[in-house]
Amino acid sequence: MRLLTQDILLMVTVISLANFFMADVARCCTTPSFSSPEIEIEVEFEGYDDVRDRVIYKIEVEAEVMAPTQLATCQCGVNLGSTNFQAPDSFSVINAVVGVSKDDGDDFDLEAFDGFEVDEGVSTQISTLRGFRPGGKSFGFSSAVEAFSLPPLQPEDAYVLGFLLEFDPDDFDRVNGNAIQFAAGSNEPGHPLNIFRNYQATLQLPRFQLNECDFNSDLACDVDDINALYRLGPIDRGFDRTDSTERYDLNGDDRISLLDLDEWLEKAADYNGFDSPYVFGDANLDGNFDSSDLVQVFQYSQYENGRRGQTWETGDWNGDELFDSSDLIRAFQTGRYEKQSDILAIPEPTTLLPVLLAFGWCVSWRRRTPV
Incomplete structure (x- = not known):
């Protein structure tokens, strides 16, 4: 994981020829652009810290690096939010780096910029810069950088300024889409700290996913994920x-179908610590298909009512949006009812249905009977 650094005494100025700085070209050492497009922010989900309950993202922006000719203090930072859309308290920028993005994918950090540390002075300075967006939450970094020579770049390579961000996963919607600004500079004459311009104005984050079974990015693999799959459409027929x-x-296989539900049941069970996959009929996903599941699904009173939109927990175990006899047949054909399927003789589906229907009727009747 490439660490992001702030220092960029290199006065990181957008390599896409845009003036990232809100200052005149001569002072910022940037190349002016007569028609520069908005510079996109490259964002990747890096991981999840389960000890502190924080998701971590890496962001990178192309920049032009100015190598110092003598020891200099490089500075950089991020400002997130505005008066109308403030950053959550959990949001933090935890690291900064300067590196090279290679066209062949063999990216690397510039060792000269190692050692960036949080600098509250830089954080405060960012809030005083021209172009600063009021109401934002600023994070500054600095590092002492010795004189060095920049490595040559191939035509498709680029210098980048990067940062690591973290926040509580519950705050995703308060970070995603929020306004973001970048700043960089140094204590060198002619290369002061400045705020970039012509950058993508808002932070667009990909949804984090800790495991393939976590469809809805809530850090869990549970029935909500199956329901997210079901909302795509009837998976019993399958679709592209x-x-x-x-x-x-x-x-x-480039299709959404019951095969994907099978995969989910296996991956989710493994993620949740079970030795074998979840089975059809396990409505509450406790690892067992037993009477508690049948009580649950019949209490919803959805059996054979013809109403589509049923979910896993209401008895739709074959993805056709209904709870009917086909779901019960599918569940009992697994041979996993009450976990003792190798001891109990499970009746054939045709003889089992009357028993189940009577069971369902009794559950519904008890539910409707006044106390």
């Missing part, structure tokens, strides 16, 4: 995946 539904294609 799109770019936006790729994460649901767990078996990689």
